[in-house]
Amino acid sequence: MHPAFSIIIFTTLSGLGYGLAAWLGLGLLDPAQPATKVAHVAALALIAGGLVSSTLHLGNPQRAWRAFSQWRSSWLSREGVLAIVTFMPLTWSAYLAVFESRWDPVIGIIGTALCAVTVFSTSMIYASLKSVDSWHTPWTPASYLGFAAASGLAALAAFGAAGGASPLWPLAGGAAVLVLIAWAIKHGWRKQAVRPPLSTPESATGLGHIGKVRQLEPPHMTDNYLIREMGFRVARKHARKLWLIALVMGCGVPAALLAGLAVFPEPAGVASVLVALMAVLSLMVGMLVERWLFFAEARHAVMNYYR
Amino acid sequence: MTSLPSEPTGKKLGLVIDLDVCVGCHACVVACKEWNTGGYGAALSDQQPYGAEVSGAWLNRVHSYEVTPDRRDGVVIGEAGDARVVHFPKSCLHCDDAPCVTVCPTGASYKREEDGIVLVDEDKCIGCGLCAWSCPYGAREMDLAAGVMKKCTLCVDRIYNETLEEVDRVPSCVRTCPTNARHFGDLADPASEVSRMVAERGGFDLMPEQGTRPVNKYLPPRPRTPLAASMAPAADDTTDATGFFGWVDRMLDRI
Amino acid sequence: MSRLSAEALSQPVGDTVRKTTCYMCACRCGINVHIRDGKVRYIEGNRDHPVNRGVLCAKGSAGIMQHYAPARLSAPLLRTGPRGSGEFKTISWDEALALATEWLSEVRRDDPKKLAFFTGRDQSQSLTSFWSQQFGTPNYAAHGGFCSVNMAAAGIMTIGGAFWEFGAPDWDRTKLFVLFGVAEDHDSNPIKMGISKLKKRGARFVSVNPVRTGYSAIADNWIGIRPGTDGLLILAVIHELLKARRIDIDYLVRYTNAAWLVIDAPGTSDHGLFARDESGKAQIFESVTERVVPEGTKGARPALSGRAELADGRSAVPVFQLLADKYLDAQYSPDAVSAETGVDAATIKGLAAEIGRVAFDETIEIFERWTDMHGEEHSSFVGRPVSFHAMRGISAHSNGFQTARALHLLQVLIGAIDCPGGFRFEPPYPKPLAAHPRPHGKAEHFGSNQPLAGPHLGFPLGPEDLLVDDEGNPARLDKAFSWDAPIAAHGLMHMVIANAHAGDPYPIDVLFMYMANMAWNSAMNSAGTIRMLEDKDPETGEYRVPKIIYSDAYASEMVAYADLVLPDTTYLERHDCISLLDRPISEPDSVNDAIRWPVVEPDRDVRGFQSVLLDLGARLRLPGFADSRGQPLYRDYADYIVNHERRPGIGPLAGFRGTDGKRTGRGAANADQLERYIENGSFFSVHIPPQAQFFKHANRAYQDFAVSMGFFDTPQPVTFQLYSEPLQKFRLSAEGLREPVAPEQHRERIRSAFTPLPEWYRPLEEAAVDRDEFPYHAITQRPMAMYHSWGSMNAWLRQIHTRNRLQVPGAICDAHGLETGDWAWVISHHGRIKVEVERTEAVNPLTMWTWNAIGKRKGSWGLDKDAPEAERGFLLNHLIHELLPPKGDGRRWSNSDPVTGQAAWYDLRVRIEKAEPGAHSEPQFGPVGGQNQAAPAELRYGQEWSR
Numbered sequence A: 001m002h003p004a005f006s007i008i009i010f011t012t013l014s015g016l017g018y019g020l021a022a023w024l025g026l027g028l029l030d031p032a033q034p035a036t037k038v039a040h041v042a043a044l045a046l047i048a049g050g051l052v053s054s055t056l057h058l059g060n061p062q063r064a065w066r067a068f069s070q071w072r073s074s075w076l077s078r079e080g081v082l083a084i085v086t087f088m089p090l091t092w093s094a095y096l097a098v099f100e101s102r103w104d105p106v107i108g109i110i111g112t113a114l115c116a117v118t119v120f121s122t123s124m125i126y127a128s129l130k131s132v133d134s135w136h137t138p139w140t141p142a143s144y145l146g147f148a149a150a151s152g153l154a155a156l157a158a159f160g161a162a163g164g165a166s167p168l169w170p171l172a173g174g175a176a177v178l179v180l181i182a183w184a185i186k187h188g189w190r191k192q193a194v195r196p197p198l199s200t201p202e203s204a205t206g207l208g209h210i211g212k213v214r215q216l217e218p219p220h221m222t223d224n225y226l227i228r229e230m231g232f233r234v235a236r237k238h239a240r241k242l243w244l245i246a247l248v249m250g251c252g253v254p255a256a257l258l259a260g261l262a263v264f265p266e267p268a269g270v271a272s273v274l275v276a277l278m279a280v281l282s283l284m285v286g287m288l289v290e291r292w293l294f295f296a297e298a299r300h301a302v303m304n305y306y307r
Numbered sequence B: 001m002t003s004l005p006s007e008p009t010g011k012k013l014g015l016v017i018d019l020d021v022c023v024g025c026h027a028c029v030v031a032c033k034e035w036n037t038g039g040y041g042a043a044l045s046d047q048q049p050y051g052a053e054v055s056g057a058w059l060n061r062v063h064s065y066e067v068t069p070d071r072r073d074g075v076v077i078g079e080a081g082d083a084r085v086v087h088f089p090k091s092c093l094h095c096d097d098a099p100c101v102t103v104c105p106t107g108a109s110y111k112r113e114e115d116g117i118v119l120v121d122e123d124k125c126i127g128c129g130l131c132a133w134s135c136p137y138g139a140r141e142m143d144l145a146a147g148v149m150k151k152c153t154l155c156v157d158r159i160y161n162e163t164l165e166e167v168d169r170v171p172s173c174v175r176t177c178p179t180n181a182r183h184f185g186d187l188a189d190p191a192s193e194v195s196r197m198v199a200e201r202g203g204f205d206l207m208p209e210q211g212t213r214p215v216n217k218y219l220p221p222r223p224r225t226p227l228a229a230s231m232a233p234a235a236d237d238t239t240d241a242t243g244f245f246g247w248v249d250r251m252l253d254r255i
Numbered sequence C: 001m002s003r004l005s006a007e008a009l010s011q012p013v014g015d016t017v018r019k020t021t022c023y024m025c026a027c028r029c030g031i032n033v034h035i036r037d038g039k040v041r042y043i044e045g046n047r048d049h050p051v052n053r054g055v056l057c058a059k060g061s062a063g064i065m066q067h068y069a070p071a072r073l074s075a076p077l078l079r080t081g082p083r084g085s086g087e088f089k090t091i092s093w094d095e096a097l098a099l100a101t102e103w104l105s106e107v108r109r110d111d112p113k114k115l116a117f118f119t120g121r122d123q124s125q126s127l128t129s130f131w132s133q134q135f136g137t138p139n140y141a142a143h144g145g146f147c148s149v150n151m152a153a154a155g156i157m158t159i160g161g162a163f164w165e166f167g168a169p170d171w172d173r174t175k176l177f178v179l180f181g182v183a184e185d186h187d188s189n190p191i192k193m194g195i196s197k198l199k200k201r202g203a204r205f206v207s208v209n210p211v212r213t214g215y216s217a218i219a220d221n222w223i224g225i226r227p228g229t230d231g232l233l234i235l236a237v238i239h240e241l242l243k244a245r246r247i248d249i250d251y252l253v254r255y256t257n258a259a260w261l262v263i264d265a266p267g268t269s270d271h272g273l274f275a276r277d278e279s280g281k282a283q284i285f286e287s288v289t290e291r292v293v294p295e296g297t298k299g300a301r302p303a304l305s306g307r308a309e310l311a312d313g314r315s316a317v318p319v320f321q322l323l324a325d326k327y328l329d330a331q332y333s334p335d336a337v338s339a340e341t342g343v344d345a346a347t348i349k350g351l352a353a354e355i356g357r358v359a360f361d362e363t364i365e366i367f368e369r370w371t372d373m374h375g376e377e378h379s380s381f382v383g384r385p386v387s388f389h390a391m392r393g394i395s396a397h398s399n400g401f402q403t404a405r406a407l408h409l410l411q412v413l414i415g416a417i418d419c420p421g422g423f424r425f426e427p428p429y430p431k432p433l434a435a436h437p438r439p440h441g442k443a444e445h446f447g448s449n450q451p452l453a454g455p456h457l458g459f460p461l462g463p464e465d466l467l468v469d470d471e472g473n474p475a476r477l478d479k480a481f482s483w484d485a486p487i488a489a490h491g492l493m494h495m496v497i498a499n500a501h502a503g504d505p506y507p508i509d510v511l512f513m514y515m516a517n518m519a520w521n522s523a524m525n526s527a528g529t530i531r532m533l534e535d536k537d538p539e540t541g542e543y544r545v546p547k548i549i550y551s552d553a554y555a556s557e558m559v560a561y562a563d564l565v566l567p568d569t570t571y572l573e574r575h576d577c578i579s580l581l582d583r584p585i586s587e588p589d590s591v592n593d594a595i596r597w598p599v600v601e602p603d604r605d606v607r608g609f610q611s612v613l614l615d616l617g618a619r620l621r622l623p624g625f626a627d628s629r630g631q632p633l634y635r636d637y638a639d640y641i642v643n644h645e646r647r648p649g650i651g652p653l654a655g656f657r658g659t660d661g662k663r664t665g666r667g668a669a670n671a672d673q674l675e676r677y678i679e680n681g682s683f684f685s686v687h688i689p690p691q692a693q694f695f696k697h698a699n700r701a702y703q704d705f706a707v708s709m710g711f712f713d714t715p716q717p718v719t720f721q722l723y724s725e726p727l728q729k730f731r732l733s734a735e736g737l738r739e740p741v742a743p744e745q746h747r748e749r750i751r752s753a754f755t756p757l758p759e760w761y762r763p764l765e766e767a768a769v770d771r772d773e774f775p776y777h778a779i780t781q782r783p784m785a786m787y788h789s790w791g792s793m794n795a796w797l798r799q800i801h802t803r804n805r806l807q808v809p810g811a812i813c814d815a816h817g818l819e820t821g822d823w824a825w826v827i828s829h830h831g832r833i834k835v836e837v838e839r840t841e842a843v844n845p846l847t848m849w850t851w852n853a854i855g856k857r858k859g860s861w862g863l864d865k866d867a868p869e870a871e872r873g874f875l876l877n878h879l880i881h882e883l884l885p886p887k888g889d890g891r892r893w894s895n896s897d898p899v900t901g902q903a904a905w906y907d908l909r910v911r912i913e914k915a916e917p918g919a920h921s922e923p924q925f926g927p928v929g930g931q932n933q934a935a936p937a938e939l940r941y942g943q944e945w946s947r
Ligand SMILES: Nc1nc2c(c(=O)[nH]1)N[C@H]1C(S)=C(S)[C@@H](COP(=O)(O)OP(=O)(O)OC[C@H]3O[C@@H](n4cnc5c(=O)[nH]c(N)nc54)[C@H](O)[C@@H]3O)O[C@H]1N2
Pocket: C025, C026, C121, C147, C148, C180, C181, C182, C183, C184, C185, C186, C187, C188, C208, C209, C210, C211, C225, C226, C227, C228, C229, C230, C390, C391, C392, C393, C394, C397, C779, C780, C781, C782, C783, C784, C785, C786, C787, C788, C849, C906
C-alpha cells in the first residue's frame, strides 16, 4: 500500500495524543503542575493536528463533515465520530486542569475509555480490510493500542519529569515495559503478516485449474491509480534495514532511556526531562518508520491482478 | 440506510464475462470510458494525456495472463498443456457483500435495493479512497480532477434510459464487444439468459475467499482436445500411387 | 431507496445522431456519431451495418480522441528549415496549390516519370490511380506491396479472389476454422464476431501462429509454428489428405484445371504449359473415347491421371497427376516436415484428419436450385464446412506467395471454396486473372503531357507483360513488374525512397505521398530511410529526393520530411467513398458500399485530400479533371462521388443510381445520391439472390447478377488454377527457353520461386544469413487497440500501449540471463536495437515478438519529448533492411518475395544479448518539431455534460 505521508503522520501523532490523553485521564499527574496543563494542551494539539493531516489526502475535504454519517457500518466514520465525541471529555479535562487545576475522575476515565475506543477504531479501519492480508488481524488493533499506550505513557513520563512528579520511576518504568510490550505485539503482528496470502493470482482469475497464472501484459502500460495506491512495493533488503532502524529507534533506545530513568536514582529535573523527551522522540521516529512499513509492506489483494 | 440493503435485492443485475471468447481487444474498455466520460457523474479525467506519465480513470480494464501448466518440453510445440494466454476484462462485480459500501464513511457508496447495482453518489463522496482499498478487485478508481471515486455504474444511465431504443438499453461495454464475450442480465432470476449460461458453463466467482459474493460471473475457457487425438488411420492401402489413381478413377466414374 | 430519478437516468445521449463510416482502421465499420452541442459525445456501432452489426472496436470507440487530438495539422505548411527539423511556415491553400501545380506541371511536361505518387492505407485508390494515370507517370501504387500483396496475388491467380476484402469464411456454417498468421487483420470486427459465433456453436477453431495471443489465445488448438514454414505445414496436410483420399474429385473436375493437360517436353519453350487447341482452349484427355478434347466439352469424362499423346505427337499429363505425384512424395510427410516447422507430426496428422473428416463426413447441404455455367441444374449447394483465413503471418515472408498458393490449393482440393461452410467470395469477386488488366508503364505507355496508356497495376500473364526496356531494366521507380518482382501487382512502396535516393533505375523530381508514414514505421531500415531523405547531392546541394509533397492529418514523423504539407481533415470531417471500384466492403451474401460525410465541421484550415487532388488535377488540366477550357469538372469530392462515371452508368457508388435513385449498380448519376446514403446510414447494401450465393465462380445466376450490377459486362466465370501457367512461363524464361529471356542474374531466383505448383523454400533472409549467428526470429503483431502509428496521438489508446517491450521466450531468457524488465541488444545482419525485455512462454521457442509501430520518434504526434513511446518504445524496422545481405557477386536483392515484391517483414533473423540497464531504447533520434496545437496537461472530456 502507498505509505501516504499524511496518513502516517495522522496515525502516529494522534496515537501519541490519544495515549497521552488517556494516561492523563487516569489522573497520574498533578493537575496543578504547569507541565500537566501543557500536557493536556499538547495531547489535544496532537490529536487535532493528526485529524487535520488526515483530511489532507481527501479529494474533497470541504465535504469531510459527511464522514460522520455512517457510524453504523464504517470504521472510518466511527473514528470520525469518536474523535469528535472524545474531544468533549478531553477538552473538559483539559479545561479543569488548565483553569481549575483539578482532575475529575469520572470525566477523566470517560476520556481515557474514549481515547482507547478511538484508537481502536482507527486501527479497525485497517484491520477490517480483508483485502489487505497483513492488516486483517486482531494484531492490528492490538499493536495500534500498544503503541498509543506506550508512546502516551512515555510522553506522560516526560511531562511528569518536568512537573517533578514523584516517584517518577513507575511512570518511566511502566513506559519502558509498555514500549517492550508494544514491540512484542508488533513482532507478533509481523509474524502473522507473512502467512500465505488469502488470495492468489490463481484465485483472483479463477484460472488456477489450468496452471500457474502470471501477468503477460498489464491493462495499461503506465501506472494507474490502483498501482500507485495499492501497488507500492519496497525492496526486501530495504525493508529489513528499516525494520532494524524502527527496532533500534522505537524500541531499544527509548526502552533503555526509560528504564535508565526508572532504575537510576532520579537525577536533576532538567536531565530527566531531557532523557524522557529523547525517549519519546526516538520512539516517535521508530513508530513513524514502523507505520511507514505497515503501509509499504502491506500487499493488497488487487495486486494479484498485476505483476 | 447506511449499510448494504438488509433484504437481498430483488434483482441482481450484473455481467457475465466469457473468457472462452474474449480476445483482449480493449473495445469494452474504451467504450466504457467514452460512455462514462460524458454521462453519469464527473468526466473520467486523464492526467498528462500527451505526456510521459499519462494516466487516467477507467472503469473497466483488460488484463492478459499467461497460464502455464508445470511442464516444459523440447523445441517442438504441441498444443496440449503448453502455456496459454487468457485475456481478462475486469470491472466492478457489484458484490452482494460489498465491502466498499460498508467502509464508506459518507454513505456516498451504496448498493441499490431495487437491482443491486453498486454506485457512488459523487455529491457526497469526500474522496477518502477507503472504498478502493476495501475492494479486492481494484474496481474503483479515483478521478484525480474531480477528487471523487469512480466505478462501473453498470451503465445505469443506459439500462434504464428511455430515450434509447429497447435493444440499446444494455451497458456500453456489452453493446460494443465484438466477440459477444460480455452479457448483461439479472443473475437473481434463474431463468434469465445469464443465469442459464452460468449454470451450463460453470460460471465462477473471482476470489470467493474474500467473502464479497460478487454478482458478476466469469465463464471459464472451454476444455480443449489436442489435434493429435484426431489422428486417424489412413484409408485402405493408399501408399502407392497406383492404388491412389485407381481410387481417383472410381470416383470419376461416380460423377 | 433510490437516489436516481427515472428522469436523471433517461437523459438523451446527444442532440443529433449522424451515421457515417469509421476510419480508425480499414475495416470500415458503420458508426452512429452522437453529437451534443456541436461536439462528439459518443460513437457507437451501427446495428444495421453489414460490416460490424453494431459492435465497435477499441479504436472506433476512441474516435473522439482521434478527432480532437492536438497532433492534428491545422494549415498548409512550407518547409523553411532543413528536412527533419520540423521548421515550417504556414501558407494559404492558394499558395500551396499553386506551388504544387508548378512543381507537378513541370514534371508532367518534361518527364512524367519523375513524379512518384504513392499512397498509404487510404480507400481512394480508385481516385488516386485514376489521377496518376491521367497525369501520366508510370510511378504510382498504394501500399499493398509492403502490406499483403502475396495474399492478394496468390489468391487471384489461384481462385480469382483471396481472403479479407475478397472473401470470408462462412461464419454461420463452418464447423472447422483454421486461421494462419493473423493477429488482427483488416476485417477485425467481422473476424471477432465470426470466431465467437463459431465457437459458441461448438465448431472447432485452430490457429497457426508462432504467438499465442489475441485470436490464438481463444483457439481450441494452437499450432506454434516456426515463422516462414507454413508452406511446408500446408503441403504436409495436402500430403495426408491425398494419402487418405480426402479429396473432392467431383469438385476438381468441375471447377479447376485438374484435368488440363500439361505439355511434357523438357527443353522446349512449351514445356510445362497447357496443351491448347487452335482457339487457345486448354485440352483434356477424354477417357471414354480416349481422345484429347478441349476442356468444357459436354459429356466428357476427363482423365485426371495417365499420360496423353497430343495431336502433334508430344505427350502431356493432367495437372492432377503432376500434383499427386509431387505431394504424395515422402518429403511432404508430416514426419519429414516436423523438424523444420517445429510442429510435431502427430499434430499435423491430426489437423489433416480433422480437415478431411469435417469436409467429407460433416457435409452440409442447402436445398436451393441453381444452374451452373454449363447449364447443368443442381438441386442443392453441397458444403464442405471447413474454412480458412490467413494474412500477413503468411504473406509477409519472401516465400509468402507460394505459401498462400498452397493454402488456396488445399481449400480447392477439399472442395471448400465458395460452398456452404467454406470460404466464400465477396462481390465483386471472384474475378478471373484474365479479367484483371495488364500493367502499364513501359516507355511507350507514357510521354510529355499525356495520360498513361492504361492502368498502372494489374497482372502480367507472362514475361512479355513486364514493364522493362529492351535490356531488361525496370521501367518503374519501384521496379515493380520488372524481373526483380515480376508479379508486383500492388507495386513496391517500400523501395521507392531507397531507389529514388540511389537514382536506380533513375532519379525523380517530385515524391508525392499520401497517408503513409514512410520516414518511420512503414519503412524498412527507418534510420537509413531518414538519412536518404536528408541526403543532399554534394554537387548541386540539392536533396537527392528533390521535392516531397505529403498529405497527412497529423504531425507524424513523415511530416517533418515533407517540403510541402497538405493537411487533411479527420475522418469525421470529410466525404469519402468506400467503393466497389476500390477496396470493397461486401459480405458473402450482400454487395455493399458506403460513404463518409462531414458529421462535424473542420475548425482548422484543412481540406479533404481527395478534394485537393481533384483541385490539383483541374489546375494541371488533367483529362477527366478539367474540361477543354480548363474548368474543373468537379466542385469537390462529393461532386465527384456522385457524378464521376468510370464506364457509362458505373460510378463510385452502386446504390441509389438513376435519376430517380431506384437503380442499383448501373444507372445514371443521381444528384440526391449522397442524401440517400446518409438517410440509409451512409451505406448501401443489396442482397445476392439465394440461388446465386454459392459457387459464384461457376454459378449462372451469380454471373448474371454480377453483370447486372456492373461488375463485368459479360459473365466472368473462374476456373481454379491448381497449376499456374503464368508462373511456368516465367520459369521458362529463366531457363532461357522462352522469349523474353530473363537476364542471367535473375534466373536462379525465378527458377526456384516460380514453380507452377506451390512449393516451399526457406525464406531468403534465413537462407542468406548464418543460422547459428542469428538463431532466432523476431516478428511484430498488430495490437488490436492501436492502428499502426496513428494511435499514439490518441489520449485514450496511448494509455493502453504507451510503450512496447520485446516478448522473449522463457528458454531464450534463461539462455541469456534475461528477466522481465532487463534491457537487451537485438542484432540482425543489418543493425542493432536496444529494447526492454518481457518473458513469455506462450510463443514458439525460437521466436520473439513485439507490438508493431508503438515506438515513436521524439517530438512527433503532439507528444511531450519524454513520452514513453519515444523514450522506451522501439521499432523492429531498424533491424530490417530493404535489401537482403550481399551475396558473393556483390548484388543485393530487395528484401521481398521474388514473385510479387511483397516486403518480407517477418523473415527477420536475430540474436540477442543482455545489455547494460538503461532508461531508453536505442537508436534514439533528435526530436522532430511538432506542428500541432498545444497539448493540455489534463483532459476532462465531457465534463460540461456531467450530471
Ligand atoms: N488494430 C489494428 N488493426 C489493423 C492494423 C493495425 O495496425 N492495428 N493494421 C491493418 C493492416 S495495414 C494490415 S496489413 C492488417 C494485418 O493484419 P494481420 O495479418 O493480422 O497483421 P499482423 O499483426 O502482421 O499479424 C501477423 C500474425 O502472423 C503471425 N506470424 C508471423 N510470422 C508468421 C508465420 O511465419 N506463420 C504464421 N502462421 N504466423 C506468423 C504473427 O505472430 C501475427 O500474429 O491489419 C490491419 N488491421
